[in-house]
Structure formats: C-alpha cells, structure tokens
Amino acid sequence: MKEFDIIERFFNQKCHQRKDVIHGIGDDCAITRVPEGLNLAITTDTLISGVHFPIDTPPEAIAHKALAVNLSDLAAMGAEPAWYSLSLSLPEVDENWLEAFSTSLFELSRYYSIQLIGGDTVQGPLSVTITAHGFVPNESPLTRSGAKPGDMIYVSGTLGDAGVGLDIQKGKLIASEHCVQYLINRLYYPSPRLLAGTALRRIASSCIDLSDGLIRDIQHVLKASECGARIQVDKLPLSVALKESVDVEDAYSYALGAGDDYELLFTVSEENKGTLDIALANANISATCIGHITGIKQKLELRFEDQPYQSLRSGFEHFS
Ligand SMILES: [Mg+2]
Structure with missing residues (x-):
C-alpha cells in the first residue's frame, strides 16, 4: 500500500x-x-x-x-x-x-x-x-504567567490515576479488577479539559495542563509568574480507584509526582472565587483548591495537615 x-x-x-x-x-x-x-x-x-x-x-x-x-x-x-x-x-x-x-x-x-x-x-x-x-x-489569553501572591491554586479532576495505571500496565502493581480498568483508561484515554479551559478565560490568573506531574509542571507557572507556592498535600484530589489500589503514602506520591493525568492546574484571585464557583457549577466541572501562591520566587512548599511534608516512600523520590 x-x-x-x-x-x-x-x-x-x-x-x-x-x-x-x-x-x-x-x-x-x-x-x-x-x-x-x-x-x-x-x-x-x-x-x-x-x-x-x-x-x-x-x-x-x-x-x-x-x-x-x-x-x-x-x-x-x-x-x-x-x-x-x-x-x-x-x-x-x-x-x-x-x-x-x-x-x-x-x-x-x-x-x-x-x-x-x-x-x-x-x-x-x-x-x-x-x-x-x-x-x-484576542484579548487577555490564559497563560502560565499571571499568578499573583495570595491566589488560590486549583486542579481539575483527580491526580495520580494515570501513574498508577502505568505501573499496573508494567506489572509493578496489582490492583482489584474494577480499579484496573479505570486506572488504565486514565492512562490510555485522557480527557482533555477543554470545557474547563474555556470556562476559565477571564477568571483564572494562570493555567497549565499536568503532563509531567504536579511537582514538575507547577514549576513552570512559578517561573513564568515569578512567585512561589504552598501546596497542601492532604488536599490533593484522589480517585476511589487510586485509594483502593495503593496505601495512603503512595497515593499522595503518585498524585504529586506521576505524569500523564492531563488535568488543568490553575490559579484564581480571591476576588474571582465567586465567579469561579459559578463557572465550575454551570459547566459541571470538578476542581479542588490545593494551596495558594506565595511571594517567594520559585519556592515550592509542601505541607501535610499544616506540617512540612516528608514522604517516607521511594515513590516520591522516584518521581521528583
Ligand atoms: Mg502542556
């Protein structure tokens, strides 16, 4: 042919x-x-x-x-x-x-x-x-560079699913049958968040999609916006399938470090919070506030229940 x-x-x-x-x-x-x-x-x-x-x-x-x-x-x-x-x-x-x-x-x-x-x-x-x-x-495009200290940081959907799916696919992890299909589908068939993207125009101060993992991708926003971030690791949204497949410590490691989720990470000023809630509800989009932007240039702080976050598991180092 x-x-x-x-x-x-x-x-x-x-x-x-x-x-x-x-x-x-x-x-x-x-x-x-x-x-x-x-x-x-x-x-x-x-x-x-x-x-x-x-x-x-x-x-x-x-x-x-x-x-x-x-x-x-x-x-x-x-x-x-x-x-x-x-x-x-x-x-x-x-x-x-x-x-x-x-x-x-x-x-x-x-x-x-x-x-x-x-x-x-x-x-x-x-x-x-x-x-x-x-x-x-042609006016005010959504970019990585508009985040300001005090802005809240959100992510759409849930994090870490595709990373767990990849490890299941590679035979490194065994999960129950009903979780396997969901997690592998999250790896193979990502849902681009186009509806969320257009809904966030003029509301979000910055936005990026998560392809390489939260920790890596947020750095692009911090660099472009010349600011820092404090992430509440315990607030990261996790799917039921992920929580059933790995223990809590590993679940947060995947959510922080694993790639391929293709969710959106975006920042919103306090002033725009009400408008955001309406836009998300109208478009039926789930998003979770996971922290806020700080004034310390390119410093990423991870906290867990308001204490500095230390992962004991190798998963975290593996991804970071
Ligand atoms: Mg991208």
Missing part, C-alpha cells in the same frame, strides 16, 4: 468538514480561515513508542492519546479546537492497525469538532506527531 492510498483510505475518507477549512488534505498545503476577533493557538506533541507509551499499547489508545495531549495544551490556554495535522511514522503498513488507529482518532476529532487538514506518513520506528490549532479571543 502506497502513502497516497493509506492517506486516502484511512484518513481522508473519514474526515469531517469544517466551514473554515478552504483546502483540506490533498494539496501541498491546507488553507484555513481564522474568524475575525480571534487569534490562533498552536501546539505540537510527539509520542514515541517505548518512550511516551508502552510498546504493546493498543492503536486505539495511541491515536486517542496523541490527539488528547494536544487538545489538553489547547485547553490549558482556553483555546477552542479547530484543526490539526498528523505525522505518522510506521515500521510497516498494517491495515488492521491503521483501521483501529484512524477510527479512534476520528471519534475524538468529531467529538471536539477538530478537523484533520494534512500531514505525512513515513516508514520508521512507531511515532505520532500532531500539531493542533485552536482559537482564542
């Missing part, structure tokens, strides 16, 4: 059409239209087999994750998804693999109304690169 046939059969035919795409797949470039009053947010992410996902990951999960991690970056900036391009490196042409991959990819694309507008397929080690484009209002 030639490159052209792969693109035509697995990608072009399954593509839905947005009105703002003037030329989609099939020419040297795609041509699209950005609506007046909006700016373009652009992000790119590469997932490499054996590095960013285990070698035996099903094609449906690889496709979902490759698009979802890009959508998560759009969510972190309050962007609304529009278009994406896909560069696929495949060791061989496996039609069953491509069918499963593309079906999953277009399920997620249709759900978020994001259109594939071009890309490339090459022969090589399995890797997937997606570049996603979204719209943001």
